[in-house]
Amino acid sequence: MKKLILIFALLSAPVFAAQMQAIVPSGAMVTLFDTPCKNAMVLEQIKPDYHTMFQAGRVTWSGGERQLCWTIHNGDVIVVDDAGVQAELPILLFAPKGGI
Numbered sequence: 001m002k003k004l005i006l007i008f009a010l011l012s013a014p015v016f017a018a019q020m021q022a023i024v025p026s027g028a029m030v031t032l033f034d035t036p037c038k039n040a041m042v043l044e045q046i047k048p049d050y051h052t053m054f055q056a057g058r059v060t061w062s063g064g065e066r067q068l069c070w071t072i073h074n075g076d077v078i079v080v081d082d083a084g085v086q087a088e089l090p091i092l093l094f095a096p097k098g099g100i
Helices: 004-013 048-053
Strands: 017-024 029-036 055-061 065-071 076-081 087-091
Touching: 029 076, 055 076
Parallel strands: none
Antiparallel strands: 017 029, 029 055, 055 065, 065 076, 076 087
């Protein structure tokens, strides 16, 4: 049930929060925004037919920050950053910014 609520929250982000966040095992913080992805460096790595499916985001860590784009696929959050790094993160890692 918790997974269903989080999926709904991500898909309906304006109702719950404009941002969702997760701290991944490496210690980096991934922030998902409820705005379309417009980062050209990321979009050139994604097939044009899928561009409208991706939203904007960022990943920050002690050494810096990267912009990313994200989408949901099979219950996971798929992220692609501007350095070409791709990752599949469990949706259960994410919560509205500031907590639930």
